[in-house]
Amino acid sequence: MRTISGLVLFLTIVVLTSCKDKPDQKPTPPPMKKKEVVYQVFTRLFGNTNTTNKPWGTIEENGVGKFADFSEKALAEIKDLGVTHIWYTGVPHHAVIRDYTDYGISNDDPDVVKGRAGSPYAVKDYYNVNPDLATDPSKRLEEFKQLIQRTHDAGLKVIIDIVPNHVARNYEGRTNPEGVEDFGASDDTSKEYDVNNNFYYIPGEAFKVPEWQDGYLPLGGDENRLADSKFEEVPAKWTGNGSRLAQPHFNDWYETVKINYGVRPDGTKDFEELPDTYGQKDYKAHYGFWKDKTLPDSWHKFKDITQYWLDFGVDGFRFDMAEMVPVEFWSYLNSNIKMKNPDAFLLAEVYNPSLYRDYIHQGKMDYLYDKVELYDSIKHIMKGYGWTDHIPVVQKGMADIEHHMLHFLENHDEQRIASPDFVGDAELAKPAMVVSATISTSPTMIYFGQEVGEPGAEDAGFGKPTRTSIFDYIGVPHHQRWVNNNKFDGGQLSEEEKNLRDFYKRLLNFTINSEALMGEYREIHFYNKDNTEGYDHRVLSYVRWSENEKLIVLSNFDEHKSYSFDFKIPGDVIAKWQLTDDDYPISEKLYGEIEKKLSVSNGQGHIQLELEPLQSYIFKVEE
Numbered sequence: 001m002r003t004i005s006g007l008v009l010f011l012t013i014v015v016l017t018s019c020k021d022k023p024d025q026k027p028t029p030p031p032m033k034k035k036e037v038v039y040q041v042f043t044r045l046f047g048n049t050n051t052t053n054k055p056w057g058t059i060e061e062n063g064v065g066k067f068a069d070f071s072e073k074a075l076a077e078i079k080d081l082g083v084t085h086i087w088y089t090g091v092p093h094h095a096v097i098r099d100y101t102d103y104g105i106s107n108d109d110p111d112v113v114k115g116r117a118g119s120p121y122a123v124k125d126y127y128n129v130n131p132d133l134a135t136d137p138s139k140r141l142e143e144f145k146q147l148i149q150r151t152h153d154a155g156l157k158v159i160i161d162i163v164p165n166h167v168a169r170n171y172e173g174r175t176n177p178e179g180v181e182d183f184g185a186s187d188d189t190s191k192e193y194d195v196n197n198n199f200y201y202i203p204g205e206a207f208k209v210p211e212w213q214d215g216y217l218p219l220g221g222d223e224n225r226l227a228d229s230k231f232e233e234v235p236a237k238w239t240g241n242g243s244r245l246a247q248p249h250f251n252d253w254y255e256t257v258k259i260n261y262g263v264r265p266d267g268t269k270d271f272e273e274l275p276d277t278y279g280q281k282d283y284k285a286h287y288g289f290w291k292d293k294t295l296p297d298s299w300h301k302f303k304d305i306t307q308y309w310l311d312f313g314v315d316g317f318r319f320d321m322a323e324m325v326p327v328e329f330w331s332y333l334n335s336n337i338k339m340k341n342p343d344a345f346l347l348a349e350v351y352n353p354s355l356y357r358d359y360i361h362q363g364k365m366d367y368l369y370d371k372v373e374l375y376d377s378i379k380h381i382m383k384g385y386g387w388t389d390h391i392p393v394v395q396k397g398m399a400d401i402e403h404h405m406l407h408f409l410e411n412h413d414e415q416r417i418a419s420p421d422f423v424g425d426a427e428l429a430k431p432a433m434v435v436s437a438t439i440s441t442s443p444t445m446i447y448f449g450q451e452v453g454e455p456g457a458e459d460a461g462f463g464k465p466t467r468t469s470i471f472d473y474i475g476v477p478h479h480q481r482w483v484n485n486n487k488f489d490g491g492q493l494s495e496e497e498k499n500l501r502d503f504y505k506r507l508l509n510f511t512i513n514s515e516a517l518m519g520e521y522r523e524i525h526f527y528n529k530d531n532t533e534g535y536d537h538r539v540l541s542y543v544r545w546s547e548n549e550k551l552i553v554l555s556n557f558d559e560h561k562s563y564s565f566d567f568k569i570p571g572d573v574i575a576k577w578q579l580t581d582d583d584y585p586i587s588e589k590l591y592g593e594i595e596k597k598l599s600v601s602n603g604q605g606h607i608q609l610e611l612e613p614l615q616s617y618i619f620k621v622e623e
Contacts, residue, residue, distance in 0.1 A: 035443065037084050037085070047070065056460075058098075064132050072154065074488040082504070082512055087318055089120060090161070091129050091144065096113070097113055098131075112169040114462050115469070119256075124170060125175060145313065158314050166241075187201075196297040199259070201237055203235050210254050211250060219461075238257065240253035240255075241256075261325060271295060283339070286334075307340060317337075328362075331363055334346055347366065348365045374398075374405070383422075403440065407436040412470050417429045422466070424455075426454075427500070435555055451505075457477075458475070507590060525540055535563070539557070550577055551621075553618050555616040557614070560613055566609075568605060569600075577621070581603070584598040584599075584621050585598075585622045589618040
């Protein structure tokens, strides 16, 4: 969850450990033997087979996916794609418009809900799940429990969202476990700030709904008795992105309120800081550090929430906008999570590269989005104006934390690759996907529908096309053709779409079974630029190896240009691989249709290659 407007405001209340240059330390050894692949799926959209796609359409008009749609067959097909973890996006009970009062759920006000279906990042009840997703809303927790079991039975692990920076404006925990007090229930609302208040307040002022812009009306102007440009909140609370205005801006996260972690309005801390030396310590030491400390109430509340979901069977969490929350809190939360489940998968949304190492070492995150460095670089190359030269530079700069930087080309925040505003053609992602999935030891993530070229072209209501809507009920056409009326066999896909999915399946399955991709990396791009006639900045190459596997990866990012050259493996790589002057057969691991040899002479490797537009090779040296 991100927005351009309003982010500056939160800086005054987020105090993080000092931003340092890369620490003088060895890279963190990978904690796993093989690569991991996360399949992000927007849960309410996955199984929806309705194709009406009316802007602002209701469930009855546009349909909605359910937990039950993730059948054994569907999960088996996802697993077979080369996936190890599923991130079920939008599971916690967030604010919705549909009337569920028959199930003991209060109605939500369209004036503080984005879209007809609501934002998954405006959580209303952390101890329950979205009633839209259940076949029987009264048994929604049971149905999610069953989905977790089916997912585990399929050999996959479960990730859900936790959004510690903010909650829905109308937060109401009606299903809290015994002894759990609601957010804000004991707050002193006469104060802007108190260390144990869960929210920040604007005493003496009532909340006002934003002034709508550009013709916007809640629900697209459809009649609703609560859509009256009013929402009762006295006193007003700070908004989720840090706005301190009683009437936030339309571009603020006005549907949410900011959580107080004991950071005063002037930015100073009301809790003990974590010593810098703890960046070198494990989660057990972090757990011990906080165990006897007096901590703000919000810290305990979110710890209890994550412990609840771990007990429920969840295997990990994706943390929304983690950099807007103090890094010390993450040390506390994540060490508590790891004490319960040392293998928990912890992924955080952080966009400031100067903070990466703090959140990894001090905050004990397993993985962060590699958005600003690798994703942005690859996107520029895909669009035609970036040079592949930049990718080895990015990887060198990330060398000490490369394992922790999760790679992706799509997620719910980013434009679909096939949308005109990105590159307009899913085929252009093939070389980028090979590089993203093989250049480091980090996990790879794909977004549902990416593997069949989904363009995100629908006008769903709130927001605009190019991103598949996370706010409204909508069908996802390319993905629906793969779902094929819940057969999950791709029966309606075009040949082009089938071939694209086959490419993803080949690539992802190779990555999760390759030992070398958890081993060493060396770029050979600049060596070939200097020494190979015809090789240029639209091509990228590097080698990956382990004791038992030696790989050569080569990708052509150009959609028009073919290459033919005497590709070279530098002498120092040949020496590390302990290859003598001889010919070595090499097998191509994506499609296996090419027979080539690596010829080593005078200590240098040579491969005569032809490279078609958008073609990639992953060669394994056979000894």
